Amino acid sequence: MPVRKFRRIEDVPAPPPTSTALEGLRAACALSDLTAGIGRTARAPRGVRRFRSVEEADEHRRTWEQPPTGPPRATGRRGPGAA
Amino acid sequence: MRLDDVLAILAAFEAEEVRYAVFGALALAAHGIDRATRDLDVFVAPDEENVSRLRRALAAIFDDPSIEEITAQDLGGEYPAVQYGPPNVDFTIDIVSRLGETFTFDDLDVEEVAAGNATIKVVSPAMLYRMKRDTVRLRDQADAERLRQVFGFEE
Numbered sequence: 001m002p003v004r005k006f007r008r009i010e011d012v013p014a015p016p017p018t019s020t021a022l023e024g025l026r027a028a029c030a031l032s033d034l035t036a037g038i039g040r041t042a043r044a045p046r047g048v049r050r051f052r053s054v055e056e057a058d059e060h061r062r063t064w065e066q067p068p069t070g071p072p073r074a075t076g077r078r079g080p081g082a083a
Numbered sequence: 084m085r086l087d088d089v090l091a092i093l094a095a096f097e098a099e100e101v102r103y104a105v106f107g108a109l110a111l112a113a114h115g116i117d118r119a120t121r122d123l124d125v126f127v128a129p130d131e132e133n134v135s136r137l138r139r140a141l142a143a144i145f146d147d148p149s150i151e152e153i154t155a156q157d158l159g160g161e162y163p164a165v166q167y168g169p170p171n172v173d174f175t176i177d178i179v180s181r182l183g184e185t186f187t188f189d190d191l192d193v194e195e196v197a198a199g200n201a202t203i204k205v206v207s208p209a210m211l212y213r214m215k216r217d218t219v220r221l222r223d224q225a226d227a228e229r230l231r232q233v234f235g236f237e238e
Contacts, residue, residue, distance in 0.1 A: 017115030017233050021196045021203075025086055028112035028120065032084040035119035036173065044121055044175045048152040050162035054182055057164040058220070061175075065121055 041065055084174045089123055092176065093203045095140035102128040103137070104193040106206040106214065107177070108226075113196050113205045116229050122166075122175045126206065128188040129159035129180035137178070145169045153178065186214060208234045 006012050018024040042064040051057040089109065096103050105113065107124030127137055134155035141150045147170055158165060158180040165178045181187045192210040195202050206214070208230055215227040216238075230236060 014229060014232065018112075018117060019115065021113040021115075021198045021205075024112040024115050024117050025089065025109060025198060027117035028109060029084045029086045029089065031117055032119040032121060032174070036084075036121065041121070044168050044173050045166075046168040046170060047149045048168075049166045050157050051164040051166065052161060054164045054179060057166055057177060060166070061122070 039066075084121070085172070088172050088174075090198060090201055090203075091144055092123065092141070093198075094201050095143045096125075096137070097201065097203070098143070099136040099140040101136045101140055102133045102188065104188070104191050104204045104206045106179075106191075106211060110205045110211055111226060111230070113198065113203065114208050114211070114230075114233075116226075116233060118226070121173075122177045124177045124179065126179050126186075126188050126191060127158065129155055129163075131155040134158060141167070141169070141176075145171075182214065209236065212236050 018027055045064055049057075049060065051060065093105070104110075104126045105124065106126055107122065108118055108120035109123055111118065127133060134153065138150050138153055141147075141153070150167070153165055153167060158178065163180045163182075167176045167178060169176065192207040193204050194207045196205045212227055212230040212234070215223040215230070218224065218227075231238065
């Protein structure tokens with residue numbers, strides 16, 4: 001694949017659509033796991049919650065879906081050359 | 084989010100003949116547009132029989148007494164959005180019976196889509212576009228733009 005360069009992230013073309021539903025669902029699931037891992041988001045809440053609108057449900061979702069602020073958690077591992 | 088979990092839930096819906104349609108990010112994915120999500124959005128018909136089928140389908144997958152808290156009275160009444168977080172999976176199932184005053188289950192244009200060995204019901208791309216194009220959420224606007232690009236919908 002040749003190298004292509006873009007001045008802005010907005011100029012990067014979207015990936016082509018997946019060819020089958022199963023392929024698309026598999027890609028979305030993998031991407032979701034990756035994003036959740038990178039974003040350090042909380043686990044999805046358990047149980048049943050009721051909302052008067054989808055907007056209210058979205059508002060609640062933001063309380064657990066957004067990553068916590070502050071420095072990244074220490075992993076306990078050190079890179080090569082660390083004391 | 085494990086694909087096997089998602090497909091197992093939808094297969095249970097099919098087995099119990101739930102009147103449902105996937106919308107949101109996983110519907111986009113089934114139409115070839117993948118993005119990250121933490122939920123399985125399903126539109127359902129909120130009548131007593133259908134919600135009873137929905138509970139049976141979920142109970143076939145999850146051993147969780149809280150499933151009984153999902154009721155037709157709520158979905159057909161004051162609470163058109165019910166979020167269910169099952170045990171042992173890291174996503175929620177967002178069960179919706181209507182979107183504002185605009186969309187109810189009977190308004191939806193639904194397609195049957197083959198996903199591996201299963202056939203699942205998904206809101207059509209054109210319907211998803213109509214649902215998303217006029218919303219204020221940036222994520223929905225981005226979804227609408229992507230649908231427009233891929234399927235050639237006019238603004």
